[in-house]
Amino acid sequence: MPPVKRFTVLLVFTALALFTLYRLKPPSSYKFAPHRPPLDDGRFHWETRSQLHPVSSMIPLPTGKKVEIPRIQFKFPPEDTEARKLREERQKAVKETFVHTWKGYKEHAWLRDELTPISGGNRSTFGGWAATLVDSLDTLWLMDLREDFAAAVAAVREIDFTNAESEKINVFETTIRYLGGFLAAYDVSGGRYPVLLEKAREVGEMLYAAFDTPNRMPVARWDWMGAALGNEQEALEKTLLAEIGSLSLEFTRLSQLTRDPKFFDAVQRITDQLAAQQMDTKLPGMWPIIVNARTGNFTDGGFFTVGAMADSAYEYFTKEYLLLNGRSPQYRDLYERFLPAANQSLLFRPLTPSNLPILFPGGLAISTPTDHTLSPHCEHLACFAGGMVALGSKVFDRPQDMEIAKGLVQGCVWAYESMPSGIMPESFEAVRCEATEDGAECRWNEGRWLGAVAKKVVEDEEERGVESTIGSVEEKARKRIEDYKLVPGMYDIGDRRYILRPETIESLFILYRLTGDPALPHTAWRMFQAIQKHTRTEFGHAALSDVTVPDPPKDDSMESFWTAETLKYFWLMFSESRVVGLDEWVFNTEAHPFRREG
Numbered sequence: 001m002p003p004v005k006r007f008t009v010l011l012v013f014t015a016l017a018l019f020t021l022y023r024l025k026p027p028s029s030y031k032f033a034p035h036r037p038p039l040d041d042g043r044f045h046w047e048t049r050s051q052l053h054p055v056s057s058m059i060p061l062p063t064g065k066k067v068e069i070p071r072i073q074f075k076f077p078p079e080d081t082e083a084r085k086l087r088e089e090r091q092k093a094v095k096e097t098f099v100h101t102w103k104g105y106k107e108h109a110w111l112r113d114e115l116t117p118i119s120g121g122n123r124s125t126f127g128g129w130a131a132t133l134v135d136s137l138d139t140l141w142l143m144d145l146r147e148d149f150a151a152a153v154a155a156v157r158e159i160d161f162t163n164a165e166s167e168k169i170n171v172f173e174t175t176i177r178y179l180g181g182f183l184a185a186y187d188v189s190g191g192r193y194p195v196l197l198e199k200a201r202e203v204g205e206m207l208y209a210a211f212d213t214p215n216r217m218p219v220a221r222w223d224w225m226g227a228a229l230g231n232e233q234e235a236l237e238k239t240l241l242a243e244i245g246s247l248s249l250e251f252t253r254l255s256q257l258t259r260d261p262k263f264f265d266a267v268q269r270i271t272d273q274l275a276a277q278q279m280d281t282k283l284p285g286m287w288p289i290i291v292n293a294r295t296g297n298f299t300d301g302g303f304f305t306v307g308a309m310a311d312s313a314y315e316y317f318t319k320e321y322l323l324l325n326g327r328s329p330q331y332r333d334l335y336e337r338f339l340p341a342a343n344q345s346l347l348f349r350p351l352t353p354s355n356l357p358i359l360f361p362g363g364l365a366i367s368t369p370t371d372h373t374l375s376p377h378c379e380h381l382a383c384f385a386g387g388m389v390a391l392g393s394k395v396f397d398r399p400q401d402m403e404i405a406k407g408l409v410q411g412c413v414w415a416y417e418s419m420p421s422g423i424m425p426e427s428f429e430a431v432r433c434e435a436t437e438d439g440a441e442c443r444w445n446e447g448r449w450l451g452a453v454a455k456k457v458v459e460d461e462e463e464r465g466v467e468s469t470i471g472s473v474e475e476k477a478r479k480r481i482e483d484y485k486l487v488p489g490m491y492d493i494g495d496r497r498y499i500l501r502p503e504t505i506e507s508l509f510i511l512y513r514l515t516g517d518p519a520l521p522h523t524a525w526r527m528f529q530a531i532q533k534h535t536r537t538e539f540g541h542a543a544l545s546d547v548t549v550p551d552p553p554k555d556d557s558m559e560s561f562w563t564a565e566t567l568k569y570f571w572l573m574f575s576e577s578r579v580v581g582l583d584e585w586v587f588n589t590e591a592h593p594f595r596r597e598g
């Protein structure tokens, strides 16, 4: 570069930097001063931001004839009066719980991200854009709380996506909660509130800027102000599979509704990367929990799970196939290569006193091609898996998978019903039964349970460099069981909390709508009663810190998925089957239903 030109560049740069600094000085009246991009009219217009790395050709939404997808929901027979009465009573109780929570939110946390249910305060956890309000819009509509819905819709105009309360934005959480929340509220209310689509587009335009990287992979934990200022950005070397793999439904629905293909283009590029490398990982069919989005190489890494950090990436294959009405066989292929790998390598049956045929997905560590270690780790988060497998079984006509789905759902039900509180903990370790031809290893054997508990005691002692004075293996185990309140079949409970999570009722709901098994609503009702009783506070419902005791202590926290997901799925469990029918709707991973268009 000739010196004069270099000087000009320098000058322009300095001027720009000074200008930027000047513009960044916030007006004194400004609410969240530190994190505001430069503004002209008090707003940053994401849609006018020019792309540093524009795509050379846009991938359009797939067109063409839709593929015939088998019927998904069970054909429920007409209901008798008794059954209807019971169902409606239960549904009313769920709605009452929602109304109680909403009252607390309105009075103490309106337009804030979360209510603090014990202290009656509020806090900002997801950018400060009223996460609970946006996440609950479709629930308000479905429960027929029309006045509250109208008030919430009126308030969404006040949410300002040109500004955030945190420096880094989690692109995945913003997509599933906010973008998903607006889109579903727009869809369930039949398109009668255009502001909901406007807001969806506003969030979408903001998030689209996170994809402006050299390889078009999004920055998962995103410096949004840097992007607003036009800085260069690259995707992260360590990106969680779930955070890059579960954006497709929301961006696709946004393209369908706005007829702007760029959102679909953005997520389809991720799917193409996943598909190209699916069989090249250490566990062909699946991807490790951490992938390198900067290089776009998704094959390194040796830990595989369908639980935390991966979960919804797998859930979205079938759902995206549904949203596109079968027009992209790629999503079917992705699922059909994934499921057998997970079934073969991750699913295991725990040893239980009543020899239940239940399943959990564990975690698989692969260090060398021959060194595979399955950890019998069970997580509440992974309880969505039963619903996922049930749905895939219907959509892709894989009837043999329905048994797997039932095993997974019943595993989580077992974990709920084993606890003195009636609620499953966040995570625990189970004793795995190794199947033999005659099934003998799967029959309850107290000695094996005690052995696993004792082994854990010894490991802990080694880790801490102490040795207990208790002698025999059996004594060690019995003392640990008493101290740690372990229930038969579990040898450790790593995380005793219940944070108002939805995954088990989500899977129960899907399984019920697909099979019509009349026992499932009763199971759901027992779960609901336990949760409602233990979590209720003056202002709302609170997370629990230890579900292994009959009367669990509470934490001052209520995430937005309580009203977005948990209560919505409980309510739908007791609704008529035509309400949000699964042949017309598809749920995102935050329980937001999108309409499947023709």
Ligand SMILES: *[C@@H]1O[C@H](CO)[C@@H](O)[C@H](O)[C@H]1NC(C)=O
Pocket (backbone or CB within 6 Å): 106, 107, 108, 109, 110, 111, 112, 121, 122
């Ligand atoms: C949220 O909490 C702050 C104090 O932290 C309080 O000033 C404000 O009034 C609360 N918001 C609502 C809607 O109650």
Ligand SMILES: *[C@@H]1O[C@H](CO)[C@@H](O)[C@H](O)[C@H]1NC(C)=O
Pocket (backbone or CB within 6 Å): 277, 296, 297, 298, 299, 300
């Ligand atoms: C990813 O990296 C591995 C080595 O770590 C290499 O063997 C493989 O070819 C790379 N794949 C792609 C698609 O770049």
Ligand SMILES: *[C@@H]1O[C@H](CO)[C@@H](O)[C@H](O)[C@H]1NC(C)=O
Pocket (backbone or CB within 6 Å): 340, 343, 344, 400, 401, 404
């Ligand atoms: C799942 O894996 C088990 C054990 O490897 C096998 O017996 C079963 O047939 C598999 N089920 C399906 C549906 O592939």
